[in-house]
Amino acid sequence: MELTANRFNQSAVIALEDITLQTALERATSNADRRRRAVLAELDHTAALRQQGRASRLRALHDLPELLEQLEANITANGGHVLWAADAAEANQHVLDICRKHNLKRGVKSKSMATEEIGLLPFLEKHGIRMIETDLGEYIVQIDESHPSHIIMPVMHMTKEQIRDLFMEKLNMPPTDDAAEMTKFIRGHLRQEYLQADFGMSGGNFMIAETGTVVIVTNEGNGRLSTGVPPVHIAVVGIEKVIPTWEDFATLVQLLPRSGTGQRMTVYVNGFSGPARAGEPDGPQEFYLILLDNGRSDIYASDYTEALACIRCGACLNACPVYQNVGGHSYGWVYPGPIGAIVTPLLKGKENAAPLPFASSLCGACRQACPVDINIPDMLLALRHDLQHEQEAMWQLGMKAYAFGFSHPLLYEMGGRAAAAASQAVIDGIGVDKPDGKKLSQLPPPLSGWTQNRDFPPFAPQSFRDWWRQNRGKK
Amino acid sequence: MPSRDAILNKLRDARRTAKADMRLLESAAPRPAAFLPVTQIDDTSPDGLLTRFTEELIRLKGEVFLCDHDQAARDQIAALLTEHGATRALAWDFACIPLPALAETVRGMGIDVIHPQTHDEFRAETLSTAETAQVSITGVDAAAAATGTLIVTTAPGKGRIPTVLAPVHIAIVRQRQIVPRIEDWVGMLRADSMAAIRASANVCFITGPSRTGDIEMELILGVHGPGRVQVVIIRE
Structure with missing residues (x-):
């Protein structure tokens, strides 16, 4: 999809004023975040399990080349084909060739x-x-000719009425406002697609090296039908998804739904170890795994390797106060939210997604929500450092002046007095329009940008240092 | 294979540089001798496991039918088939379902039983007939109590289609097949070097009926897979 991450600020402003979107975001993110907290709180050793999952991912990344070779050897031994793709074009070409x-x-x-x-x-x-x-949400996105706005809730940006109108317009669905009826209609509509398809495709949530098993998780059953009924199955999976053993898998596959949707298990956890074996009655007779690099080895070689530990649960999106307000489309590419703000610049070039690392208050909610404890805030901060040169000259100069002033006590004190005098001058000049008389609603240029959306509290007439000098002798 | 070698070489080169993040990977806790299981389970007696499995599956809107002996199980299945007005059923080979004489029970009701084979020239006909079945009947490899999960692998006689295509899935479980957790099933397989996984093209963990929350997070069952999962458990 087209990369529009550099238009983040403009997209975010539009999203903030879209009342329908705000309703949808509030419902989806707060529900998902609440459910996540509830099912994690019921575990006895949540913190230890999180570290166990994290260690599994980090060990797997450390042994990445060996695990990929082991995976390839096992899938090949099972009768499957493994193809490697350096970039998107090569992966697409592999699929076309097949x-x-x-x-x-x-x-x-x-x-x-x-x-x-x-x-x-x-x-x-x-x-x-x-x-x-065939995933209901992805199907809606496909016929709507748009893009998913969340890693696991693709149409969380749409209301039921919008989806109903889309189905009626594009698929001639009989009128109904009932989500169950709408879902039933799509079940019937897609039925023949499974039965008549020449091939099925999937991604992969995990790849277990020791047995050569690619695992997908789906709730709807579409994954099992798409991969089980057609005669050929092609899976496209990022190289970072490999883990060594089934014990690592057993932990991670349960942390994933608890963090993502607040389920204890996803309904269908489906593992493929190559094509159907001799005598098996169904399943694909050809199995292809395309191992996708597309920038991941660059991340591996960068200072942001930890970002590859992500298991794509979406918990950091739901927990993020920025995502909760601007939604997934504002981020301008496939991976939104806090983890997207790291992955997008790293995969597509930092200068092509420069606003994303700044689209965070660094509050740390993302790291707290992450089931494998990825240090997202520190990586966002490091990306900001890398992107310094992208910032406006005025901003850079301002930050330098700020650093200078704050490291020179005399200058700091004089600055405080000057600021107090200046804010008093503004009050005298244009007055305050708040009932308590304590907030400035309008600053003169070039500071007026600040007060466009919020008030500015004036500096106190007396600084703490002055007050201390006057009062330190008194009881 | 240029891309393969280029990718692997790049990963190995990166690891040799030992940058900050490589030290992070090196500092990861070593593989534990025993992994901490995710869920807690207090009562692992056979009846404790049966109770827990039942509670978990019902919480997910699955259904559980407890039977004290084989004849009771056959009667229960016959009652369910009648309730669904079944005229056609998908099934594993009955030899793979641990309930003797089930074939006679089902066929005796005049139900057309299909064991879908999709690797021959009748594939299209098989699938379009299979699609009209109202129910499917399978066994399981194991069931995990703590999550209410059915575990199925593929083998001759044990296909994927009967576990997912029909609107109702009737699964037959012997009480001894219930293990505490998914981790315990993995542990059992480990004792045999994961042979059960290696022998099979597919393993699936099925936890409750098919569901979606894509439309305004409203829970809807049976979107593509079965909307009803009915587990008949034979006590031992």
Whole structure:
């Protein structure tokens, strides 16, 4: 999809004024965050489990090249094919080559952020291959010709009425306001797609090296139908998703839904270790795994390796006060929210997503919510440091002056007096319009930007230092 | 294979540089001798596990039917098939379902039983017939009590389609198949070097009926998979 991360500020302002979106965001993020807290609180050793999950991910990243080789060897031994893709173009080409080799014309797909990242569907469409998204949310996004706004709740930005109108317009759904009826209609609508598809596609939430198993998690069952019914299965998975053993998996696969949707387990946790074995009655006869780099090895080699530990649960999105207000589309690419504000600049170039690391109050809610304790705030801060040169000259000069003033006590004290005098002058000049008379609602240029959306508290007439000098002898 | 080698070489080169984040990876806690299980389970007696499994599955809007012996289980399944007005059922080979004489019970009701085979030239016909089945009947490899999870692997006679295509999934579980947690099932497989996973193309952990919350986070069951999961447990 097109990268518009540099328009974050403009997009965010539009999002903030979209009342429908604000309602949808408030409902979705607060519900998901509340459920996450509830199902984590019921565990006896939440903190220890989180560290156990984190250590699993960090060890896996440390051994990444060896685990990828082990995974490849096991899948190949099981009769599957493993292809490597340095970038999006190579991954897309692999899929197209497979389609041509087996004469595949129509596919069904379960939800995958990796295929969204490489722009697979528009690419296949251009080459005459039809691909249907089968996750309800992703299907809505597909017929709406838009993009998901959340990693695990793709249409959390839409209301039921918007979805109803879309189904009625694009699919001739009979009128109904009932979400159950709408869902039933889509079940019937997509049924034949599964049965007639030439191939199925998926991403992968985990890849277990020791047995060569790719795992996807879905609640709807579309993943099991998409990968189990058609004769060919192609999975596109980022190289960072590999873990060594089933014990690591058992921890992570339960931390994922508890953090993401507040479920104890996802309904269908589906593991594929190659094509159907001899004598098995169904399942794909051809199995392909495309291992996607597309910038991940650059992250591995950077100072931000920890970002690759992410298991894409979406908890940091729901917990983030910025995401809660601006929604996923403002971030301008596939991965929104706090983790997106790290991953997008690293995968697409820092200068192409410069506002994102600044779209955070560094409050730390993201790290607190992260099931594998990724230090998101520190990475955002480090990215800001890397992006210093992207900032306006005025801002840079201001920050330098600030640092100078605060490291020279005399200058600091004089500055405080000057500020107090200046704010008094503004009060005398334009007055205060608040009942308590204590807040300035309008500052003169060039400071007027600050008061456009908020008040400014005037400096106290007397500084604490002066007060201390006067009063320190008194009882 | 240029991309393969380029990617692996780049990862290895990066690791050799030992930058700050590489030290973070090196400092990760070593693999524990025993992993901490995620969920707690107090009563691991056979009846304790049965109770916990039942509670968890009901909480997810699944259904549990307890039967004291094989005949009771067959009667229960017959009652469910009647309730669903079943004329056609998808099923694993009955030899793979641990309930003797179930085939006779089901066929005796005049129900057309399909064991879908999708690897032959009749694939399209098989699928379009299978789609019309009202119910499916399978066994399980194991059930995990703490999460109300059914665990199924594939093998000759044990397909994926019967676990997911029909609107109702009837799963038959013997009480001894209930393990405390997913971690305990993994532990059992580990004792045999994960042979059960290696022998199978697919493993699936099924926890309750198919669900979605995509439309305004309203819970809807049965979006693509079965909206009803009915587990018949035979006590031992």
